[in-house]
């Protein structure tokens with residue numbers, strides 16, 4: 001028996017109608033038994049409903065049909081994955097949850113990465129592909145999760161940092177520009193319901209840099225942090241990472257710092273981590289995109305404001321290249337600091353594949369404290385830091401999407 005959850009407030013607000021006109025009739029025609037249909041009423045409601053469903057379904061598959069965007073999917077995954085205890089379900093029977101996706105949000109990153117959009121797709125049929133895949137059950141994807149801990153500063157001398165409740169993401173974990181965009185775009189939701197609001201918010205933040213430093217952790221399976229080499233078209237161990245000392249420290253300032261799991265894009269055409277699909281690998285990996293302004297040597301010697309203005313133009317070019325099939329990962333600086341697609345200059349974008357990362361914002365830089373988990377924004381406390389690690393799904397527990 002499947003649970004149906006939909007968010008009436010996501011996307012352009014037409015979800016309820018799509019459920020009634022398209023989804024429920026399709027499920028009925030294919031004899032999919034429905035346990036319950038729930039319209040979410042508040043932020044966090046989807047997680048509560050999904051938790052109750054998992055707890056009360058003692059036998060049989062756990063099928064959850066979700067008509068929403070990534071934010072609601074995040075609430076469901078994070079709540080189930082972090083449930084401290086169940087009343088009815090034994091802790092020794094790990095849950096394998098089948099998620100059936102109907103893209104009714106604004107960005108729909110997970111859906112558009114798993115069901116690649118084609119120019120001639122019929123919009124209604126495209127949105128129903130997840131249901132058809134669930135009915136056929138031929139091919140499935142086990143989701144990799146990213147587990148994020150915010151560590152607040154130690155209370156007193158000699159005491160350890162305090163670990164807040166972790167968050168589990170299935171799409172994106174970011175700081176810097178992307179977190180600022182998601183933070184500011186929420187204010188624009190009513191005025192601009194489409195993905196255009198992300199562009200407006202990007203424009204508002206494009207000259208901002210973020211102070212702090214980051215540490216990259218090796219993946220379990222390779223033992224090192226890898227970096228993409230676009231010349232040879234392969235991931236190679238980072239120059240500072242080997243089996244004896246695999247950690248890589250990177251200093252700010254940063255313009256962009258974002259990691260993904262499961263997705264190569266954050267919107268149908270915004271392919272920010274294109275290697276997730278172009279160079280797929282099984283296991284617990286995060287793909288990380290970092291942009292640091294001072295890799296552009298032509299910025300040296302300018303006034304701070306002029307540096308930021310000049311770099312903002314280049315960052316704009318890089319973000320436009322993301323929409324050109326993820327071509328930002330091939331961009332370089334020429335000897336005059338111009339952004340070009342060819343040559344042997346410094347890469348504009350650093351593209352890492354690794355097991356996790358830590359971000360330590362400069363205490364003075366307020367916006368560097370913003371953190372985005374699948375669209376959900378939180379604030380790292382002053383003096384604190386954040387750590388995100390990849391976790392691969394196992395055969396018996398975890399989240400599955402039929403594709």
Ligand SMILES: Nc1ncnc2c1ncn2[C@@H]1O[C@H](COP(=O)(O)OP(=O)(O)OP(=O)(O)O)[C@@H](O)[C@H]1O
Pocket residue numbers: 007008009010011040041042043044045068069070071072073075104105106107108109374375
């Ligand atoms: N009835 C409701 N009223 C207001 N907000 C709701 C309601 N139900 C759920 N929400 C919240 O709406 C937020 C956004 O939801 P969702 O992710 O489904 O859509 P979206 O943000 O438009 O899409 P995407 O995440 O793909 O960009 C979530 O944080 C969710 O908690």
